[in-house]
Amino acid sequence: MEVTGKIIAVLPLQGGVSKAGNEWKKQEYVLETHDQYPKKVCFQLFGADRIAQAAIQPGEELTVSFDIDSREYQGRWYTSINAWKVERPAAAANPSSVTPADAVPSGMPTIAPDSASSVPTDDLPF
8 A cells, every 4th residue: 555645743763672582673653645634644664774764754745655454462453554665756856947938948939828819718617
């Protein structure tokens, strides 16, 4: 699954040692969608290398690919949203410095709007 939105919270880094003696780290983030009715999604990145590689900051626009997993523990169900890919939109990563006047390739004629036209514009649908 995939969701796009703005990071509104970066929760504290969590870590510990597994029963097997291996160290683990995870960090949770809250993303708010840009829908008509915005939704908040709390997802997590697991692993110090993935956390460092993503380097997510509050206010960033991201597209997050994730898996949803639910498990039962002592009669209660817990759901995790585990991110496996974090992408920054291309428009935000590489802002274009091209202005509309520069967008016309050289050698192409530009067409000026005809201001002498006396045809009224009617935007009514009937």
